[in-house]
Amino acid sequence: MQRAKISAEFSKNNLLVSSEGFEKIIKEKIDVAKVILAAKEKNVWLVTDEFLQEFVVEPPKEEKEEKVEIIRKGRDIPAKDIEADIKIDTDSDVTGKSTSEGVIENFVEYFNQKYTELARILRGRPNLRDATLIKNVSDAAPVSVIGMVLAKRESKRGFRFLDIEDPSGQLTVLISQDKDHLVRIYDSTVTDEVIGVSGRMHKDLLIAEEIMQPDIPVNHKPNTAEEDVCLACLSDMHVGSYLFLEKEFNSFLKWLAGDGNRNDLSGRIKYITIAGDLVDGIGIYPNQEYDLALPDIYKQYDMLGRFLERIPDYIEVIIAPGNHDAVRRAEPEPQLPRDICAPLYDLSNVHMVGNPARVKLHGVDTLVYHGDSMDSLISGIGTLSYSKPETAMIEYLKRRHLAPVYNDIAPETKDYMVIKEVPDIFHCGHVHANGYTIYRGVHVINSGTWQGQTKYQERQGHMPTPARLPVMNLENHEVTVLHFGG
Numbered sequence: 273m274q275r276a277k278i279s280a281e282f283s284k285n286n287l288l289v290s291s292e293g294f295e296k297i298i299k300e301k302i303d304v305a306k307v308i309l310a311a312k313e314k315n316v317w318l319v320t321d322e323f324l325q326e327f328v329v330e331p332p333k334e335e336k337e338e339k340v341e342i343i344r345k346g347r348d349i350p351a352k353d354i355e356a357d358i359k360i361d362t363d364s365d366v367t368g369k370s371t372s373e374g375v376i377e378n379f380v381e382y383f384n385q386k387y388t389e390l391a392r393i394l395r396g397r398p399n400l401r402d403a404t405l406i407k408n409v410s411d412a413a414p415v416s417v418i419g420m421v422l423a424k425r426e427s428k429r430g431f432r433f434l435d436i437e438d439p440s441g442q443l444t445v446l447i448s449q450d451k452d453h454l455v456r457i458y459d460s461t462v463t464d465e466v467i468g469v470s471g472r473m474h475k476d477l478l479i480a481e482e483i484m485q486p487d488i489p490v491n492h493k494p495n496t497a498e499e500d501v502c503l504a505c506l507s508d509m510h511v512g513s514y515l516f517l518e519k520e521f522n523s524f525l526k527w528l529a530g531d532g533n534r535n536d537l538s539g540r541i542k543y544i545t546i547a548g549d550l551v552d553g554i555g556i557y558p559n560q561e562y563d564l565a566l567p568d569i570y571k572q573y574d575m576l577g578r579f580l581e582r583i584p585d586y587i588e589v590i591i592a593p594g595n596h597d598a599v600r601r602a603e604p605e606p607q608l609p610r611d612i613c614a615p616l617y618d619l620s621n622v623h624m625v626g627n628p629a630r631v632k633l634h635g636v637d638t639l640v641y642h643g644d645s646m647d648s649l650i651s652g653i654g655t656l657s658y659s660k661p662e663t664a665m666i667e668y669l670k671r672r673h674l675a676p677v678y679n680d681i682a683p684e685t686k687d688y689m690v691i692k693e694v695p696d697i698f699h700c701g702h703v704h705a706n707g708y709t710i711y712r713g714v715h716v717i718n719s720g721t722w723q724g725q726t727k728y729q730e731r732q733g734h735m736p737t738p739a740r741l742p743v744m745n746l747e748n749h750e751v752t753v754l755h756f757g758g
């Protein structure tokens with residue numbers, strides 16, 4: 273409205289407008305008709321700046337776009353700010369190096385390798401330093417030999433015999449029934465393991481005075497990280513099985529992202545090792561198709577990929593295969609194949625390793641092995657059971673070998689199953705039961721499973737311990753097992 277017109281309107285209605293009021297009407301574009309009506313109703317003759325205030329129309333507020341960040345109150349994520357320090361030992365990984373053709377020469381070479389490596393470790397013991405070859409043993413003096421166990425047997429009179437062999441020949445060791453400690457060792461001896469024996473020859477028999485396993489030093493001092501970070505151990509998810517515990521695994525992933533309690537641990541997790549059986553696979557055992565929710569190996573890894581992509585990317589994930597995965601059945605097994613497992617290779621924080629594998633995390637030497645050979649170990653040693661996998665894992669360390677009993681091992685020119693160096697952490701899966709112990713300074717961890725009880729396990733009377741997550745602090749070596757079960 274023009275100034276003259278405004279002025280004329282007020283004067284026509286016998287109203288005066290203050291000069292500030294006039295300016296306000298112009299500036300705020302006040303509706304003059306409304307002002308005149310109100311002034312008449314209120315018997316106001318002077319329209320002031322103050323009177324006009326109620327007619328000022330506030331402009332609508334502009335919408336401001338603001339990115340909303342959901343900050344979990346009080347949650348510290350130290351692992352996010354700590355740089356990853358991960359060294360994968362490629363020498364101990366068979367990937368791309370398999371030369372085995374399964375011919376007799378390969379087997380001869382494999383057993384020679386196994387013997388040589390384990391004999392070298394045994395010779396480190398003072399009383400085996402001068403161990404002689406079997407062909408050189410004589411009746412004259414005390415003698416020590418190192419041999420691979422071919423067979424064990426007992427006589428009706430209670431004598432126990434071990435037939436052993438080295439590259440030069442064979443020998444029978446006699447264990448007298450009155451030597452309790454030797455009887456105990458005999459009971460836990462399995463075929464194909466390499467032992468040292470000291471004793472005296474009597475006719476064709478070596479009368480054992482002492483039997484020694486390679487073992488690890490009594491006081492192994494494990495390496496510790498300088499940073500306050502944690503390792504979480506997973507295995508045996510069996511994605512694709514209708515018994516895969518999706519709800520519980522989801523709880524674990526949500527916990528990693530900050531939900532729930534023990535945020536002091538979730539925020540420190542920098543590494544996850546997965547010791548095989550990521551998916552249930554196809555054709556692993558007879559009639560498996562009846563146990564599968566996803567009867568397609570590609571879809572199984574695809575589904576797994578969709579779970580693992582939810583792991584925060586500052587956490588490094590080290591993946592080894594197991595006997596249900598898409599790799600050869602014979603150990604040592606190479607890394608998962610890129611074509612079938614593309615969704616896993618697409619994840620920037622995933623590191624593929626073979627089975628077994630060796631990886632240093634902030635200097636803490638970790639041996640990851642699925643544990644396929646635990647079946648033969650448990651059936652070969654009466655004191656072992658599926659419910660206490662950590663005790664079976666100790667037997668690997670005593671023998672410094674991941675397949676003491678020969679069973680479905682691919683005979684490579686190098687024996688990848690020898691535990692040459694003593695690890696700080698030994699992580700296995702396979703038996704679907706959690707277990708944790710410390711053996712001579714080595715943290716022995718079995719990460720259990722994320723699969724419910726199978727019919728086979730039910731028939732065997734084996735009770736799995738699903739949805740339990742061992743978490744180990746690499747700085748102070750404290751181990752906590754978290755339950756994600758309902």
Ligand SMILES: [Fe+2]
Nearest residue numbers: 508549596702
């Ligand atoms: Fe498994």
